[in-house]
Amino acid sequence: MSGPGTRFVYSPRYAADIGDHVFPTRKFSLTAGRLRGQGELVEPEPAAREDLLLAHEEAWVDKVLSGRMPLADEVLMEMPFSPAVSLAHRLQAGGTLLAARHALERGVGLHVGGGSHHAFADHAEGFCVLNDIACAIMKVLSEGRVRRAAVVDLDVHQGNGTAAIFRTRPEVFTFSMHQESIYPFAKEKGSLDVGLPDGAGDQEYLSLLEKHLPRVFEHEPELVVYQAGxxxxxxxLLGGLRLTAEGILQRDSVVCACCRLRRIPLVVTLGGGYSADIDRTADIHAATLRLAAEQDVG
Ligand SMILES: [Zn+2]
Known part of the structure; x- marks a missing residue:
């Protein structure tokens, strides 16, 4: 159960100022605020340069760490870049790694951030600068902590950066279930991609999830990173599915139950969320983390 032993990884510095933008960086503090009293908020260190290099090319890491970005890169990123944005994304990469360590120790790692699945090895896309999911998995693989891992990406957008980074890594299974007709228009091939029609609702979504999710576990992952967009x-505002808050919680419950049943450490990252009502997004993120916290054995 969530409680005094529960740890939520979070930093107030995730909320870098990017001006008036569809990406609501305030959602991190609003989500963390909803979790106060239900566990300890633990601040991560910024990911080390060498850990970023496990999933990213050196030229890209150097650009990000410099705090300055050529215009062409900023256009792909779809948001203004600054030293504060650089730090926010480096902290979130460190945060997903810390949550992975919590998961390996206690069964679950809870990140009030992360899920930057559009970041590629050599460039940013769609508000994603550094692929925290890929960095964390590569780190625990490189340490020999796990032999195989899986990504369960249930954001409305395909996890294109994650799929591309792991394409040549058979030890990592990438599952993405997303709305087919929206960004990214050129999909990358992951281990298992399920494209949903516009307007899919709870029932259709959950039946497809229950049908396809078992494939992930045939891979026998020793760590699952969940992108819970x-x-x-x-x-x-950016997606066209029709899941209710209850349907989303059932989605989370299916993923958590599959991991708990097999005793597979689970890392939860937030991913996207662009409701016109930012409180609604924060409510959904907080509910996901609370549900996953029930797996915490620490
Ligand atoms: Zn998304």
């Missing part, structure tokens, strides 16, 4: 919610 809230942008599958009905009315999301």
């Amino acid at each position: 809230a942008d599958v919610a009905e009315g999301d």
